[in-house]
Amino acid sequence: MTAIAFAHSDELDDILAGIDAYLASEVYPRYERNRELLEEPRLYYANDGRFSPDVVQMIREIRMTSAKAGYFNISVPEEMGGGGMGFGAYFACLEHIFRRCGGLMNFGQYAISHWAYGPSAVLSGLTDEAKERVLKPLLTGEQMMCFGMSEPDAGSDVARIRTTAEAAPGGGWLLNGRKIWTSNAPIAEWMIVLAVTDPELSAQRKGGISAFMVPMDASGVRIERVIRMWGEGGGTEAETAFEDVAIEPWQLVGTLNQGFRIGMQGVSLGRVFNCARAIGLGRWALEKAVEYTKSRIVFDRPISDYQGVMFPLAESFTELHAAHLLALNAAALLDRGEGAVKELSMAKLMAVQAGARAVDRAIQAHGAIGFTNELGLTDAYRSLRQVNVADGTNEILTRTIVNRLLKGDTEI
C-alpha cells in the first residue's frame, strides 16, 4: 500500500532495500551485541559526560561500514568522492532509517553523513591540504567533524557571534572565543568554527565572518563541559573554549569573510535531515501505537475500539502525512536548483511539530508503558522536542516564511 502518488524511482527503491539490508547486517546486530553498554548509563557515558570510548567506536563503525556499503556519502557531490544524489534521495534514505530504527536505535542516523558531522557540499570550499587531511577520513567515516556556530549570546541571531580569528603575523590567524550547543563536539576530531575576521563588516552584518577547520586536539581548544540534558548523565552537546588557537591558511574553509555562507549552505541540508527525522520517528511511533491498541484490552475491549484513543492517532497520521508531502515537495524544489526557502521552512516547521505531537500521542496511547526505556518512545520524543528548537526554531522559521510572503513569494 502506498500513500504517496508519486513513486520513488526504481533506483531509489533499490537503495532503500539496500539500506534495509545494511541496517540488518551492521546496525541491528551492533545494538544486540552492545545491549549492556547502551542500557547502563555508567557504561554509556564517561565521567565527564561524553560518550564512552566503546560507544564512540560503535558510532565510528556505523559510519565506516556504511561508507563502505555506499550509503554514508550518498548525497556528497561526486567530485568530492560521494554518490552525488540530491535532496530527494537524502530525505528518502534518512526518513527510511529513522522509521526503521525509531527511538531505540538512535545511532542508525550516523549511517548517512550529516552536513555538520561529515562530508557534504558544504566542504567543497576546503583547501587542497584540508581535503587530504580532513575530507579523506571524513569520507571513510573514520573521523567525524562538528559545526561550531552558536555561542552563548548568539543563537537564532547568528550574526552576533563574538569568536574572533585575528590575523597573525606571518600568516594564519589566532582564534579566541567560545561555542555552545555544538552537537558531537565531545567525540569529533574536527570542528568548523565560525569566527569574526573583519569586525567592521561583521558589525554592519555585511559579512566579515570566516569558517575554519580546527582539530579538536589543537593547543588552546578545550571542551569546557559536556552539556547534560533531560536529566541524563551525559550528552552530545558541548561548550568549547578557544584560547589563542593557532590557525594556518590551509584551514580556511571557503572564502575569507564569507564564512556565513557555509552555515547557510548547510541549513538546507540540515532542515531536510530534520524533516526526515521528524517524519520517520513520528511514523515509527504511530505505527507502534496502532499495533499496540489492537492488542491492549481495557474494559473487555481492545483500546482500538475507543475513539478517545484512536482519534488523536488518526489526527497525527493526517498531520504527519501532510508534513511528509511538504518535505517531499521542498526536497524536489531544491533538487531543481530552487532556493525553496519558504517551502523548506514550512516543511521543517510542520514536520517537527507534527512529529513531536505524534510521538507524544503514541506515548499516551501506550499508557504507562509508553514511558519505559525499552520502548524507545521517550527517546524519540526528546529528539523531536529538541528539533523544535535546533536548526531554526519554530519562531524563526515562521519569521522566515513571513519575510518571504512580504517579499511577494505567496505561492503555495
Next chain:
Amino acid sequence: MHLLPTDEQEEIASTVRNFLAKEMPLTRLREFDDGAIAIDQPFWEQFWKQCAEQGWFGLGLPEAMGGVGYSVVEEVLLFREIGRAVAPGPFLSSVLGARVAAHAGHADLVADILAGDAVVGLAESHGDPGTIIGARVSGSFDVLYGDGAEYVLVANRVAAALVRQADLGLGEHVSCIDATIDLVRVHVDNVPALAIVDAAVDAVYQRGALLVSALLAGMAEATRDLATEYAKVRVQFGRPIGVNQGVKHECASMAVRSDAATYQTFFAGVVLGTARQDVDFHVTTAKIMAGDSAMQNASSAVQLHGAMGYTYEHSAHRYVSRSHVYDQLFGSAASLLDKLVRMPAPL
C-alpha cells in the same frame, strides 16, 4: 471570602434564569432578527421595565446611591444568566451608566436608569482608548445598543463618562454579526460629558471587563449544556451520539473550559474592590479565558449539532456571533495578553 454562591445568591441567579427562560427564550430572539421586536416597540419596553422592576440595573449599586445594595458578586451572577440566555439589550452599559450617574450626583438620572426609563448604550473604542479629559470626550467609537438609548457610556482605564447620544452626532450604521446589536460608528471631538467618574473613585472599566466575562462565561455554559443535551437525544447508528468518545469527550472539554471561565470570573468578582495587588490580573485573566471559552464552546456546539448546528433556526449561531462581539469589548484577547505579560505575578 466565598468562592461559591451562597443560597441567597443562588436564589438571585435562578430568579433571573427563570425569568429570562420565560420572557426571552431563544426562540423569541428570531422576532428580534425579523424586526418584530425592536427597542421602540411595546414588548421591548415592557420587558425592559420588568428587568428594571427586579432591580437588575441597580443590583450592585449601594443603597445610599439609590441602588439595591448588593455587590459586584451578585452582578456577576446576574450577567452570567443574561449571557446564558443571550438576552439582547444594553444591560451592561445601563448598569455601569447608573454607577457613573450616581457618582456624579445625578440622582434623577440614576432613578430613571434604575426604573428602566432611561437606557444607556455602550461606546467601544477603536484602537486608541478614547480620551475623557476635563469633562469632554473624544475618540472613534462603535456605539452598541445605541438604538433607543438616550445616553451612551464611554469608559477607559482612566475614567468613565456618560454622554448624550444626540451629542455624538450622526454616525455610520454598520451591520453587526449579532443582529440584535444596533451598531453605529462615530468619531467625536470634545463632546461634553454630563457625568464623569475617575477610575480611582470607581474602576468602571474594570467592572465592565469583569461583567463581560460573566456574560461570556454564561454563554460558555449554555453551549456546553446545549451540546450535551443534544448528544443524549440525537440517535445515529441506533445509539445516542453521546456514546461516541469523539462526541462526549468534546462535551467534557466544553465543561472544563466553561468551568475554568466561570470560576476564574467568580474569583475575580470576589477580589474586585479588595486591597489585593492582583485584582487587575484576575479580571484580565477572567476576560481572556471567558472569551476563549465562549468562542470555542460556541464553535463546538455548532459542530456537535451536525448540520442542524449551522442552521438559522437552531440557536447555536447566536452564541458564535455574540461571543465574538463580546470578546472584543473591554479589551480584546491580544491586547489583554500583552497587558498580562507586563503585570506582576498574582499572589
